[in-house]
Amino acid sequence: MLDQLIEFRKSRKLTIQNMADVLGIAKSTYASYETGYRQPPIDALIKIANFFNISLDTLVNRHYRSGIDLDQIKGGNYRFYIDGKALTKDELKAIVAFVKVKRSLS
Structure with a gap:
């Protein structure tokens, strides 16, 4: 998940401070999510997924392969x-x- 947080943030050319502002948390708190020092709570994960318009599964790098033709x-x-x-x-x-x-x- 750490890689996903960094990848989505950088894909939008956002800083750690930008993401902290989106979540309404301190910059150091968000930085700790990206470094793995802290696990983001579910409400933060939902806000992040909503912000990037992605599913929680995508955010946490959980992919289902259903064999769609x-x-x-x-x-x-x-x-x-x-x-x-x-x-x-x-x-x-x-x-x-x-x-x-x-x-x-x-």
Whole structure:
């Protein structure tokens, strides 16, 4: 989780102080979350996940692999993310096309 906190913060070009301000805590408290000295309480994790618009599972680096066939998705309630941002349908189609071309060249 430590890596996730740092990665999401840096991806938005935020400082430790910025994140502390978002959470309404001291800079040293937030810094202790990133260093692993302290575990953030659940309410802080929820605020962080909401701020970055990600799930708690993503924040704590917990990924489920359900075997979804991207070719078979026809508008279900699935969302796919890269760098914390949801992919559009066109982006998802482009990814599938890219992989198919790459595999055909192998």
